[in-house]
Amino acid sequence: MAKTTTKSAKKLVAKAAMKPVAKAATKPAAKALKAKPAKKAAPKAKAKPAKAGKSGLKLSMLKPSVNNMSVRVFARAAGLDHFETDVWGHTRSPEYMGRNPAHLTPMIEDKGLPRGVLWESCAIMQYLANKHGLEKFYPKAPAKRAMIDSAMFYLIGTLYPYVARATYPALNFPQYAGEVGHSDAHPDRKSEAQKAAAASIAEPLEVFHSFFRNGKPFIGGKNPSIADIRLAATLEFLAVIDYALPEWARDYMAAMEKKLGKAYAEPAGDVRGYIAYVKSQVPA
Numbered sequence: 001m002a003k004t005t006t007k008s009a010k011k012l013v014a015k016a017a018m019k020p021v022a023k024a025a026t027k028p029a030a031k032a033l034k035a036k037p038a039k040k041a042a043p044k045a046k047a048k049p050a051k052a053g054k055s056g057l058k059l060s061m062l063k064p065s066v067n068n069m070s071v072r073v074f075a076r077a078a079g080l081d082h083f084e085t086d087v088w089g090h091t092r093s094p095e096y097m098g099r100n101p102a103h104l105t106p107m108i109e110d111k112g113l114p115r116g117v118l119w120e121s122c123a124i125m126q127y128l129a130n131k132h133g134l135e136k137f138y139p140k141a142p143a144k145r146a147m148i149d150s151a152m153f154y155l156i157g158t159l160y161p162y163v164a165r166a167t168y169p170a171l172n173f174p175q176y177a178g179e180v181g182h183s184d185a186h187p188d189r190k191s192e193a194q195k196a197a198a199a200s201i202a203e204p205l206e207v208f209h210s211f212f213r214n215g216k217p218f219i220g221g222k223n224p225s226i227a228d229i230r231l232a233a234t235l236e237f238l239a240v241i242d243y244a245l246p247e248w249a250r251d252y253m254a255a256m257e258k259k260l261g262k263a264y265a266e267p268a269g270d271v272r273g274y275i276a277y278v279k280s281q282v283p284a
Helices: 007-015 018-035 041-047 066-077 094-099 121-131 142-171 187-200 202-213 226-241 247-260 262-280
Strands: 057-061 082-086 107-109 117-119
Touching (some): 057 066, 066 226, 066 247, 066 262, 117 121, 121 142, 121 226, 142 187, 142 202, 142 226, 142 262, 202 247, 226 247, 226 262, 247 262
Parallel strands (some): 057 082
Antiparallel strands (some): 057 107
8 A cells, every 4th residue: 555645755756756757758759759750649648548448447556656566567567458647646635535535556447346446556466367367477276376365465464564664764755653753752763663673674574585485486486476576566665775685585576577577677667766866865
């Protein structure tokens, strides 16, 4: 899930997160203009939707978020027809809240859903894999599926809270209510809590390595599963605090990007671009 952002984060995103996207969109647009000079308006009309067609899937997302990155990677890797809308700064609007009272992203809109919308990254990937029969990413065999589910729930319930506590202050994202970082505690206490969270990451991370992967290239075996996509995306945030990932985790992330290619690299580029900008603003 992704929460409402702080004002400082909004300013950083406005300056940073859009830059990588603009660069990526420039070249295809230029090629399209050269190929079809008589239809100069066409590239602009197609720039916002990444893909549109068969499924009519609409994805509302925030580019700097690894939760959103998970679904963006999955949709691309699965070859799903979809188009994305960046809702940065609009998740509390009456229009958005009318559809999604939880005001969370990512959110998909699909006719097959009882309420027409669905949020939470893992639920979205599970739904889309089930709907389109994508067993490569989410196997139907009960035992294999249970392991994928277990890995995702363990990530959301155990690993991600540590990652959030350790990285959100540096990312200028708001802390969760009830957290020390969200309170009026002295900055030293907040810093201690952040360091304690970072120190706690190693244990669940090792569980993914020794238990869920268990000698396999990915949690899904030879091919990445939706649990792998969620894990790799989560680990992207750790760069903002220069977390020393173990060698296996660095190799794992590299293997994910190599296996999924642009499907992974493009959404990851938005996250990395934001992180790079945030780090550049820290006084030397």
